[in-house]
Amino acid sequence: MSEYSLENLDTPSGDGLPASASSSIVSQETVSQETMTGAEIFVRALDAQGVKYVFGHPGGAVIKIYDEIARIQPRFKHILVRHEQGGTHMAEGYAKATGRVGTVLVTSGPGATNTVTGIADAYMDSVPIVVFTGQVPTHLIGNDAFQETDIIGVTRSITKHSFQVKRVQDLTRTIKEAYHIAKTGRPGPVVVDLPKDILFAEDTFRYPEGVALRGYSTQVNIVETQIALAARMISESKKPLLYVGGGTLNSDAAEELTAFARKTKIPVTTTLHGLSSFPENDPLSLGMLGMHGTWYANQAVQNCDLIIAVGARFDDRVTGKLDAWAPHARVVHIDIDPSCISKNIPVECPILGNVKDVLDMLGPLVEEKDTAEWLGQIDVWREECPLAYEKDDRLRAQGVIEKLREKTDGNAVVVSDVGQHQMWTAQYFKYVHPRSHITSGGLGTMGFCLPAAIGAAFGLRLEGRDDVPVISISGDGGFVMNAQEMSVAAAHRLPIKIIVINNRFLGMVRQWQELFHENRYSHTDLTDTNPDFVKLAEANHVVGLRASTPKELDEAIEKAWSINDGPVLIECQVEKEEMVFPMVPAGAATGDMITERFSHDHDV
Amino acid sequence: MESTLTPQQIFRKRAAGEPLNEGETPQIRRHIINVTLDNSIGALNRVANLFCQRGFNLESVAVGKTDDTSLSRMTLVTAGTTRKVEQVLLQLENLVDTVEVDDVTDLEFVERELCLLKVRYTSKNRSEVMDILDIFKGRVVDITPETMTIEVTGPTKKINAFVGMMEPFGIDELHRSGRVAMRRALVHGS
Ligand SMILES: Cc1ncc(C[n+]2csc(CCOP(=O)(O)OP(=O)(O)O)c2C)c(N)n1
Numbered sequence: 001m002s003e004y005s006l007e008n009l010d011t012p013s014g015d016g017l018p019a020s021a022s023s024s025i026v027s028q029e030t031v032s033q034e035t036m037t038g039a040e041i042f043v044r045a046l047d048a049q050g051v052k053y054v055f056g057h058p059g060g061a062v063i064k065i066y067d068e069i070a071r072i073q074p075r076f077k078h079i080l081v082r083h084e085q086g087g088t089h090m091a092e093g094y095a096k097a098t099g100r101v102g103t104v105l106v107t108s109g110p111g112a113t114n115t116v117t118g119i120a121d122a123y124m125d126s127v128p129i130v131v132f133t134g135q136v137p138t139h140l141i142g143n144d145a146f147q148e149t150d151i152i153g154v155t156r157s158i159t160k161h162s163f164q165v166k167r168v169q170d171l172t173r174t175i176k177e178a179y180h181i182a183k184t185g186r187p188g189p190v191v192v193d194l195p196k197d198i199l200f201a202e203d204t205f206r207y208p209e210g211v212a213l214r215g216y217s218t219q220v221n222i223v224e225t226q227i228a229l230a231a232r233m234i235s236e237s238k239k240p241l242l243y244v245g246g247g248t249l250n251s252d253a254a255e256e257l258t259a260f261a262r263k264t265k266i267p268v269t270t271t272l273h274g275l276s277s278f279p280e281n282d283p284l285s286l287g288m289l290g291m292h293g294t295w296y297a298n299q300a301v302q303n304c305d306l307i308i309a310v311g312a313r314f315d316d317r318v319t320g321k322l323d324a325w326a327p328h329a330r331v332v333h334i335d336i337d338p339s340c341i342s343k344n345i346p347v348e349c350p351i352l353g354n355v356k357d358v359l360d361m362l363g364p365l366v367e368e369k370d371t372a373e374w375l376g377q378i379d380v381w382r383e384e385c386p387l388a389y390e391k392d393d394r395l396r397a398q399g400v401i402e403k404l405r406e407k408t409d410g411n412a413v414v415v416s417d418v419g420q421h422q423m424w425t426a427q428y429f430k431y432v433h434p435r436s437h438i439t440s441g442g443l444g445t446m447g448f449c450l451p452a453a454i455g456a457a458f459g460l461r462l463e464g465r466d467d468v469p470v471i472s473i474s475g476d477g478g479f480v481m482n483a484q485e486m487s488v489a490a491a492h493r494l495p496i497k498i499i500v501i502n503n504r505f506l507g508m509v510r511q512w513q514e515l516f517h518e519n520r521y522s523h524t525d526l527t528d529t530n531p532d533f534v535k536l537a538e539a540n541h542v543v544g545l546r547a548s549t550p551k552e553l554d555e556a557i558e559k560a561w562s563i564n565d566g567p568v569l570i571e572c573q574v575e576k577e578e579m580v581f582p583m584v585p586a587g588a589a590t591g592d593m594i595t596e597r598f599s600h601d602h603d604v
Numbered sequence: 605m606e607s608t609l610t611p612q613q614i615f616r617k618r619a620a621g622e623p624l625n626e627g628e629t630p631q632i633r634r635h636i637i638n639v640t641l642d643n644s645i646g647a648l649n650r651v652a653n654l655f656c657q658r659g660f661n662l663e664s665v666a667v668g669k670t671d672d673t674s675l676s677r678m679t680l681v682t683a684g685t686t687r688k689v690e691q692v693l694l695q696l697e698n699l700v701d702t703v704e705v706d707d708v709t710d711l712e713f714v715e716r717e718l719c720l721l722k723v724r725y726t727s728k729n730r731s732e733v734m735d736i737l738d739i740f741k742g743r744v745v746d747i748t749p750e751t752m753t754i755e756v757t758g759p760t761k762k763i764n765a766f767v768g769m770m771e772p773f774g775i776d777e778l779h780r781s782g783r784v785a786m787r788r789a790l791v792h793g794s
Pocket residue numbers: 417418419420421422444445446447474475476477478479501503505506507508509
């Protein structure tokens with residue numbers, strides 16, 4: 001378990017508590033002999049499922065559900081989002097911060113298609129969300145009816161599974177199955193399409209206690225001989241490395257991982273999604289690896305003789321040129337998804353299973369190791385090329401991140417968007433608490449950050465952790481993509497610290513243009529078209545502050561942290577043309593990192 | 605340009621069935637996979653979609669009901685390296701609607717394909733066509749003074765051979781069902 005307790009929740013079955021905790025309950029809430037409409041059944045089913053928040057937007061196809069929400073006042077809270085994409089990212093942020101399943105409710109047609117980006121994002125990053133979409137009445141399906149979209153077809157390759165409910169009798173069973181599939185195994189998004197006539201049809205209410213899905217099993221038997229093989233490979237290794245991904249957080253195994261690394265003295269590098277699963281203030285931590293990982297983490301990868309991949313998937317942003325990656329390493333791979341193992345790199349020791357269970361079995365079999373020599377070598381690399389940026393009296397994004405780290409001492413949930421600021425947020429914050437870093441990794445969705453931070457803040461509120469600040473860190477480009485959701489944060493008085501790193505550029509694209517396209521800044525300069533972020537905040541009932549020097553930033557942070565009954569935005573006007581280093585260019589070998597600007601380009 | 609591989613790189617290439625030296629080509633094999641899945645359009649769609657989504661090769665599909673009305677069975681033929689086909693199997697298994705995925709390629713199995721073929725004939729070569737038909741145990745299911753429609757079933761190789769024999773006469777139309785396959789029941793002692 002992460003250190004935060006879920007005990008104060010009164011949920012019987014939960015929108016995502018581990019299966020063992022969801023004991024069966026048969027009460028008036030799960031069975032009723034009265035007949036009622038499908039819409040009422042739907043609302044009651046969410047309550048029976050233990051859903052706490054629904055991020056939704058009404059429309060014609062789901063108007064009956066909204067009517068029932070007003071009429072029967074369910075226990076879950078409906079949050080009116082301002083764009084359905086925002087709703088899906090809120091559900092993701094909520095899921096990532098709490099480990100529960102996020103819920104989205106939208107109307108048919110445009111309401112449904114607006115969720116597509118969020119669904120794709122959740123699919124790539126294995127985030128458990130259930131998206132309920134309205135649909136035209138069954139008899140009109142296929143007729144190009146008003147606001148009809150074949151959302152099942154549209155989302156087929158970006159969902160873990162999807163359902164269209166064809167009879168009101170199937171409604172509760174389908175809902176139960178949707179939550180089960182979203183949460184178990186490798187988590188992912190599930191779409192449930194609800195034709196309008198189903199919501200008006202009548203039936204009695206019965207919420208099933210379990211699911212019977214014959215083609216879907218979450219039972220994995222961890223193979224003991226594989227565990228023994230892994231233990232042997234570890235004991236034979238002189239230069240081992242733990243390569244840790246998001247699967248570790250998904251299975252709540254941060255504690256086990258930390259204990260394992262400390263016992264064996266094996267250094268740890270994490271992926272973007274693995275961040276926060278191992279405390280970065282531990283001397284064994286090498287920070288992030290891959291394209292914008294640290295020089296020393298990537299050197300460790302290229303020189304190690306054993307990689308223990310834990311809930312990671314050998315993504316191309318991690319490996320660069322696959323053939324040249326970790327050329328001397330034997331590989332142990334622990335993962336819950338069999339199709340992930342040996343997909344990109346054939347591994348010598350695959351272990352199929354939940355990371356937590358596997359580490360529980362493997363831990364006692366490994367001995368304490370003497371890795372002093374290997375750690376010494378890593379320290380040399382650390383000194384050779386530490387993470388660094390120019391420190392002067394100007395405001396720089398890296399400095400903003402360090403300042404936020406200093407202010408919170410790491411006690412915060414940090415959500416980032418996509419771009420340069422995302423990489424600096426990954427490099428400089430130094431995470432210490434599990435699930436304290438949230439971002440869009442696989443899909444790289446600009447506009448993810450603010451709504452995800454809102455979802456995370458609702459999650460913390462639910463868990464009684466309001467005192468932990470949620471910090472949303474976006475670039476000026478990505479922030480406007482879902483800026484409308486600020487009003488949701490204001491409406492619910494969520495004390496989110498909204499940081500906009502304004503470099504007046506689509507910075508990450510500008511960086512590639514500088515490095516690989518001869519400084520032709522084609523359509524990346526936002527100087528003349530950016531909104532006034534302070535006014536934008538104020539227009540959305542959010543306090544707006546601005547900082548353009550380190551001193552102003554200090555003042556703004558003090559002010560922002562003194563406001564706890566609502567969101568505050570700080571626009572940080574930073575250096576325009578900063579670069580994220582180090583960098584492995586796309587498709588290059590991990591050994592070929594760029595660590596500083598090509599100076600000739602810069603000087604001319 | 606140094607091209608020496610480390611022992612680990614050699615291990616990985618071998619395991620992936622990739623050639624070690626430039627110029628060699630990876631081994632591609634054809635696989636016959638039986639998939640038992642939920643009897644619904646949605647399930648069928650999802651299987652077909654998977655091949656497109658993941659860039660897998662799909663040579664033929666045959667699908668129909670089974671003895672259990674809630675299930676249907678599909679026989680898929682795909683070709684690829686061992687590693688690619690392994691991915692196909694794992695991804696198929698990952699689908700919620702698939703109940704069983706069975707690669708029968710290396711097992712004892714029987715396979716059949718149905719072929720309907722419309723061939724042109726004249727009074728001169730009619731008996732020649734009929735002789736060939738006889739060899740392949742085919743049947744004429746429709747006939748006009750110029751064409752006959754023939755039904756032949758058998759393993760895919762047999763169908764290929766039959767189609768080859770008919771080509772010189774002039775094929776008007778050809779429709780093949782794709783393979784269906786079934787494991788052989790094990791006889792006691794075998
Ligand atoms: C929706 C979407 N569109 C385009 C991109 C491509 N892209 C990746 S980073 C980036 C620039 C982001 O600029 P900004 O939000 O200002 O952040 P910065 O890189 O300057 O920190 C773009 C356009 C993307 N990732 N997502």
